[in-house]
Amino acid sequence: MEARFKGDRPLHGILPNNKMPVYVNSHYPEPLELLRLRRAAQRILRTLGLADLELGILLVDNREITDINGRWLKRPWPTNVISFGQTPDGPDFDSGILGDIVISVDTARKEAADADSSLEKRLDALLIHGIVHLMGFDHTLGEQQSELMKKKERELLDILYKERIMADLCINVDHVATIRQARGGNEPDPVTAAGLVELAGADGVVVHLREDRRHIQDRDVRLLRQTVQTRLTLEMAATDEMLAIAAEIKPDIVTLVPERRQELTTEGGLDVARLGSGLKEAVARLHDSGIPVSLFVDPEEDQILASERTGADCIEIHTGRYAEAPDMNTQDMEFEQIVKIARLARDSGLRVHAGHGLNYRNTARLAVLEEIEEFSIGHSVVSRAVLVGLRNAVREMLALVKRGYIA
Secondary structure (H helix, E strand, O other), X not given: OOOOOOOOOOEOOEOOOOOOOEEEEEOOOOOOOHHHHHHHHXXXXXXXXXXXXXXXXXXXXXXXXXXXXXXXXXXOOOOOEEXXXXXXXXXXXXXXXXXXXXXXXXXXXXXHHHOOOXXXXXXXXXXXXXHHHHOOOOHHHXXXXXXXXXXXXXXXXXXXXXXXXXXXXXXXXXXXXXXXHHHOOXXXXXXXXXXXXXXXXXXXXXXXXXXOOOOOOHHHHHHHHHHOOOOEEEEEOOOHHHHHHHHHHOOOEEEEOOOOOOXXXXXXXXXXXXXXXXXXXXXXXXXXXXXXXXXXXXXXXXXXXXXXXXXXXXXXXXXXXXHOOOOXXXXXXXHHHHHHHHHXXXXXXXXXXXXXXXXXXXXXXXXXXXXXEEEEEXXXXXXXXXXXXXXXXXXXXXXXXXXXXXX
């Protein structure tokens, strides 16, 4: 990208690529929620049908924006936002580049305080203002143009806040139950762990009730349904027994997963393309009980298209190949495949979740993808909790999902 203000400091090590052409850099001396701003920009561009255009965003202080104003616009004073289009004659969408936006965090912070609002919301508003300018709107051309621009900005803000900007994080507590079952006693209790997970700020709790009951027990699921205050996801095989339990318990969502008794953990996604009719019946039975359904699938096009045909509400991308990649080149390839499949699923009307093998090293890169609405992570968080405690482990993972880094 030959953008005017593309800096040399990437988003905490999360580099953009040719499938996600939004660049966010900060010259500001304090940490900022860059991941949130980037996901907001991606969502706005998708809404406008401009998702393939490159956009550069630079966050600066008043001193630097004053310098930029003086150097490029002959007005040596600070403003809240500046937009630089690719051409001086208006937008050129055929160029593949929308332009650059420079935002003064100092001014944004003052305006947020004056309006009794948050800095994050003010940055969202200034981002939208800058994008609308790059689309060709200009409030300096008279009252009519000013009103048209304001209307477009309000429309985009409404759309942005109707959806969650950041992905949710749901914590799987199966491995707490695994420790309990190793001794056959009563501790540690996954129900207690779920309460701590919620207190730490997680958006939901996940448990997998396996047919062999190797970790989570029926008692756990029933107590969790009574106590979980956020969202309870029940992972299970699509068997008559499990469908009956789900109909009785009524979790907030069921994720259908493959299950083999000899496996240590779920080793791959459902073969929806092969099991289509049976899964379609299972989805219908769960829907009859008022339960939304997600399908755990490998990141493959035929599995997404088959998932859509079952009537499922959501897919959870099996991220194992990405997480277990032996080198960066392989991980890059798997990452690109997840990008492709997440977009296909979203365009097919399916919500997109992701999970399996994600940890404190590889999650932040996926958190950039605005298509992913939820991460399901368990083993790495429980492993970390052994060393730092469950509340700290959850908060550290939340920081990666919501910010892209741990402060």
